[in-house]
Amino acid sequence: MAPSTASTAPLSSICQPLLYPRSIALVGASDDVGKTGGRPLQFLRRLGFKGTIYPINPHRAGVQGEKAWPSLSALPEVPEHVFVLSPTDSVVPTVRECADLGVKLVTILASGFSETGAEGVQREAALRTIAKDSGMRILGPSSLGVVNPGNGLMLTANAAFAEPDMPRGNVFVASHSGSMIGALVSRGKARGVGFAGLVSVGSEVDLGIGEICLATLDDPAIEGYVLFLESLRHGDAIQAFAREAAKRGKPVVAYKLGRSSAAAEMAMTHTGALAGEDDIADAFLKDLGVVRVEMLETLFEVFPLARKIPLARQGGKRVGVVTTTGGGAAMVVDQLGIRDVTVQPVSPETLVKLQAAGIPGSAGRVLDLTLAGTRYEVMKKALDILLEAPEFDLVVAVVGSSARFNPDLAVKPIIDSAGHAKPLLAMLVPDAPQALAQLTQAQIPCFRSPEACADAIASVFARRMPGTQAAVRAPGDPARLAALSEARAYELLDTLQVPHAPAVTFDIATPPATLPFDYPVVAKLCSAQIPHKTEVGGVVLGIQDAQQLSEAFATLRRNLHERAPGMECSEVLVQPMRRGLAEVLVGYRVDADAGPVIMLAAGGIWAEVMRDRSIRLAPVSVQRARDMIGEVKMLQTVSGLRGKPRGDLEALAQAIASLSQLALQPALQVSEAEVNPLMVMPEGQGVMAVDALIMKA
Structure with missing residues (x-):
């Protein structure tokens, strides 16, 4: 099936040969369908690919009953897409031949490149050079191929695609892991979920996930994306894609490996040590509007919900629960609570409406209809009232055993309520494949476990509309970063309008007789060569x-x-001692993959002990900085709770936003900037930096 003609936008130079090639060559095609090299031809024919296929095998006149060609140069035309199935040693010469012939895109199955040592690194460099010099695009190495069920393109060696009846859908899958595209298809098929396309990107020597997905955004067959990420390689391209997807209202869902902390132990700043790899990846994805799920199973269940709650109109996060089984609902409430999503009780006004409608059961944290809820009219009336209730932004219907034994009764009222503007979800306690299939067909988000249900809701709520895009990318070589002295760091803070304590410097050999401020004071060594003064006894307090x-x-x-x-230090910096209601750390850093990030954390001696922090892509607005403040638990102690003094949190938000503006000033060449501690003074008295460390490229 060709792309729909409803769209006036032409397919990109990447999308057309990738998903809609008119001709394909299979280099190294095997006559044995049980071998890796034999699968693509078999799969393409079985799915009914209408384009021209050229099996290339110099040792056979025929392959699987079709004519085999001795080489690419012997073909009657230049194929648009070449799938290289031959061994590693033959890859570079074959790709070079493709470039010479004018092939648009080459997919490489073989591994044995940079992951294998020096020789493999050289092979990979050769591929990169060929792509750059010729303009031909390369997918892989270690790519298991690309699949488009809409036109029969099953250009893959993945054995999982031997399964018949490839389901079609509207979601495009891009994965670092080749085996995962097969696993997703088989799991999706079991749920009645199909795909608009799947691609295994492999080592991303040229084409990566971000660029491929960006190139397919105008494809009318694709309404959303699922990403399986092992890293944020080519993070700039992923960011460009996610921002465009958000503008177009196409949901993006991601499952990323690497939840465990990978903080840099040798980082120059606390920010580098506290902001582990996955912490930054989490902020990166959510700040770009991507739904990052924790569970693989949620990938199949969350997409209808993400589409039901468009990113541009994402508002309240109040969840209502109606159930026929109290125990099942309790599990959902518990899992939502773990993820900081609160279930909203039924309001007195809504309770009056339920009672007037003769709805049985009890209304506390959840509306428990008991077994009466298995009757169509009871569940339908209850859903009608809850979906209109102003205290809920989303409603979850938890169904017990009747979902398995009486799916028409248990599920029909949910399906018949699907047209409401407010999102409605279903969680089925028993194993009820028939009910799940009915709900999936009706495009109602439906879940087989409370964990997946809560994961989907929390993940959709956690995404954020993309903010201002940073102007800088390169973090600079860590080995060549140079620190500013504290005095010079304060000068930079002045340009950013980040407040700091008064400071004066004196020759280290000549203590001053008078100071421009009152005692008590602190004296510190002031040298660019000594960024961590306390480690050398370079600070005297009180x-x-x-x-x-x-x-x-x-x-x-x-x-x-x-x-x-041997350390050069000719100055001592003197400051008045200051004490605030709280101490925080505000850190800026240019990450190699994610780009500039800003972090707020508990400061002073507690920075690395508490790991109480919030991270965003930089720059941030004052409102986003306020959101960050709300995520740092320590700052609740100065939020005015229970009559306690309130800190100047508005001044703190302004300081965070101001420091994050480094992301828009590439000429300053700042790779890391950290204020620790930043004193939060009583409300109306502002904030004050009393130490700063800045690293420049």
Whole structure:
């Protein structure tokens, strides 16, 4: 089936040969359908691919009953898409021949490239050079191919596609893992879920997930995306795709490996150590409007919900639950609570309407209809009232055993309520495949477990509309980053309008007789070569007068000589001692994959102990900074609860937003910037940085 003619946008130069090639060559096609090299031809014929297929095998005149060609150059035309099935050693010459002939796109099945050592790195570099010099695009290496059920393109060696009756759908799958595209198809088929296309990107020597998905956004057959990510390689392309998908209202769902912490132990700043790889990936995906799910099973169940709650209109997060089984509903409520999603009780006004309608059961945290809810008219009336109730933004119907034994009775009222503007979900407690199939066909989000149900709801609620895009990408070589002295760091904070404590510098050999501010003060070594002053005894606190200040200078000179020999330091920075209601860390960092990020965390000595933090892509608005403040639990102590003093959280939000503006100033070449601690003063008195570390490329 060709792409719909309803769209006036032409298919991109990548999408057309990738998903809609008019001709294909299979280099290394085997006569044995049981072998990897024999599967693609068999699959293409079985699914009814209408384009021209050229099996290439120099050792056979025929392959699987069809004519085999000795080489690509012997073909009567230049194929648009070439699938290289031959061994690793033959790949580079074959790809070079494709480029010379003018092939548009090459997919490489073989592995044995950068993951195998120096020789493999050279092979990969050769492929990259061929792509760059010729303009031909390369998918792989280690790609298991690409599938488009709409036109019979089953260009894959994945044995999982030997299964007949490939289901069609409107979701495009892009995966780092080749085996996962087969697993997703088989799992989706069991749920009655089909796909608009699937692609295994492999090593991404040229084409990556982001660029492929971006190139398919104008394909009218594709209404949304599922990504299986092992990393954020080519994060800039993923970001470009996600931003465009958000503009077009096409939902993107992602499952990413790497939930465990991978913090950089040798990071120069606390920000680098606290913001682990997965923490940044999580912020990256959610800030781009991507639904990041925790469970593989949720990939199949969340898409209808993501489409029902468009990102541009995402608002309230109040969940109502109606059930025929109290135990099943309790599991859903519990799993939602673990994910910080609160189930809203039925309001008194709604309860009056339920009673007037003769709805039996009890209404507490959930509306429990008991066994009476298995009757169509009871469940339907209850759903009608709950879907109109203003206290709910989303309603979950939890159905017990009747879903398995009487699916028409249990499921029909849910299906008949699907047209309401408010999202309606179903969670079936028993194993009820018939009911699930009916709900899936009706495009109602339906779940087989409370965990998947809660995961889907929390994941959709957690995504955010993309904000301002950063202007910088390269973080700079970590080995070449240079720190600014604290005094120079304050000068940069001044340009960003981030408040800091007053500071003056003096020659390390000459303590001052007078200061422009009152005692007590702190004295610190001030040198770009000593970014972590406390580690060398470079900080003296609580200095009460000029005599103690003179003694502090002597202490700093001695510690410099004994603990940091050879380090250049000619200045001491002096500041007045300040105490706030709370201490926080605000850190900025350019991540190699995600780009600029901003982090707010519990500060001072607690930064790495508590790991209480919030991360966003930079830059952030003041409103997004307010959201970050709400996520740091320590700051609840200064939010005015129970009569406690309230900190100046609005000034903190402004400071976070201001520091994040580094993302829009590439000329400053700042790779990392950290204020720790930033003192949060009482409300109306602002915030104040009392230490800063800035690393420049």
